[in-house]
Amino acid sequence: MYKYFQVVIVSLLIVSCKSTEEFTGFSYDPPDVTNTKDKVIQNQARRTIGVDSPKVWISNEFEGARMNDVYMYNDSTYEVFIAPENAPINNSPWYAFKIWSDTVRMAKIRLNYLDATHRYIPKLQSWVQPDSAWKQQMELPVQYDSATGTATFEVLLAPDPIIISGQSLRTSSDLLSNLNKREILGEPFVEINEVGQSKLGKPIWELKITEAKQNEKTPVLAIVSRQHPPEVTGYLASLLFLEELIADNELAREFRETFIVKAFPMLNPDGVDNGHWRHNAGGVDLNRDWENFNQPETKAVREALEPLKGSASQPLFYAIDFHSTNENIFYPINEEVKTSPDNLTQLWVERVLADNPEVEFNVEEFDTSSPIAKNWFYHTFGIDAVTYEVDDQISEEHLEQVSRSAAKSLMKLLLEKWEKTSLEN
Incomplete structure (x- = not known):
């Protein structure tokens, strides 16, 4: 009975935190951005x-x-x-x-x-x-x-x-070779599976990383990247994160023995390969399609992760959506919105800033009304999630430094929070 009331309370909190106004777009969005049904695109003539x-x-x-x-x-x-x-x-x-x-x-x-x-x-x-x-x-x-x-x-x-x-070329045909060069693939605790196909039939890959025992309750960290084709620095940051997650050290091993990582490193292969500015082959901004799921790329992630909803053995615990813009910026869910665990992003950001004092970061909290990946994770699973934006012009040195240190501090924080959650339950 106690668990039933917990579920009811969490559900009421999620409903109460939704905005009463319908989201129509951010200030930088064009009109009709939330209409994610297929739109006509103009293919460039190859010549x-x-x-x-x-x-x-x-x-x-x-x-x-x-x-x-x-x-x-x-x-x-x-x-x-x-x-x-x-x-x-x-x-x-x-x-x-x-x-x-x-x-x-x-x-x-x-x-x-x-x-x-x-x-x-x-x-x-x-x-x-x-x-x-x-x-x-x-x-x-x-x-x-x-x-x-x-x-x-x-x-x-x-x-x-x-x-x-505009940025270094990182196309879908390079993905698997890049993962191999970084030694992300090939480890016995790393699986790669095709969980769907893009609009033009290219594979949507999911990496599963874990060394947890099958009979143990195992929380899940979800990682999404490359929804927007030109956002290469965010994509590279996600790969550096994966390198740290598969590293041969005590912290990474403890994390893999405790957590499952489900990563979708290139969600928009059609847009990337066709040199699109923003959209997939359906002419849609994928990071506005996390409510209606009209596009096959977002559907693939939903279908891969939705079975974890309400899972007693593999609860989704935290999620990161990697992007790029003209600054290093974290977009957490508003602090007053109750998540489980609560305000994890704000705690993580404090550690990232402390570990990288020479790199400029901004933090801007957002409500949960927009149909973006971060908010889908919150509304579906009740968890905290973040949009992690990397500066377009970040130096290679700072990109590596920040990404690796942020991955380490996140692993430590998630382990601490999971231990506390386990003791409370």
Whole structure:
């Protein structure tokens, strides 16, 4: 009877914390963002275009590319047009194209986003033969025109192609090899399973990490990443988290012996591979589809995790949704909203800030009315969850430092909270 009243009280708390106003979008969202039924998208024509004489060649014929057209603006400037998959859309103009020249020359490239404005600093990537991979070499200084939203930069061209992109290329075909290189796959306590398929039939992968005994009550940590294609730094942070979770040390082993991790490292493979700014192949922002579940990618996660609802043996305990933006920021659930365990994110953030005093972070609490992943975890399981945003321009050093230390402090905190929860019950 006591347990029954506990369930009733928690249910009433969840209902009472819902906003009475219907969510229509954040301030940066376009109109109709919460309508997550399929919308028409405009696929870019895959082609290689030659301009000028001797020729300068620009191509989008590779995975992750976004380049819609190019024209010779004047004798030394080439204007590259970048259009979104559909509109209206969040201002996250992703671009990636190969460029080379029949002769060695300096050239100016002007990026024109039509109705959007420049966001990502151009990264120059070249082909590294020993690694058989494209590797980032440098960031290119840009001149930004606030009146037109365009960005112009200079680059040395030669017959060997280079790639210019908003962030490093991290496509769906690289995922499994990347997980292998990081030694995340191959451990006996790591399983990988296809839990669904994207709009275009690409696998949605789930990693399960645990060394817990089967007959023991085992809490679950859920991790989601790459709902938005250009948000590469958040994706890389999630992979660094996974590296720490599978590490060969006392803390990680204790965590794996106590917890199950269920991670979905690339939820939007279609958007990533087709160079989308924001949406999946259905033209939808996946992080607004956690109420109606009209898209197959969000459905796959729901169907993988919903069996844990009310589970006595494997209760969902905490969840993280990794993203990127123009700053390092945590978006916790409002402190006054009762979660189980309560305000875990706020406690974790305190430790992250203490461990990384030289890195700037912001914290902005939100209510639970929006149809985003974090709020679905709360409304479905009554747990705390966080949207963890990583700065677009974070240095590699700080990305690794913060991600690894945050993963360690989270493991410690979750172990402490689970022990306390177990003693109370």
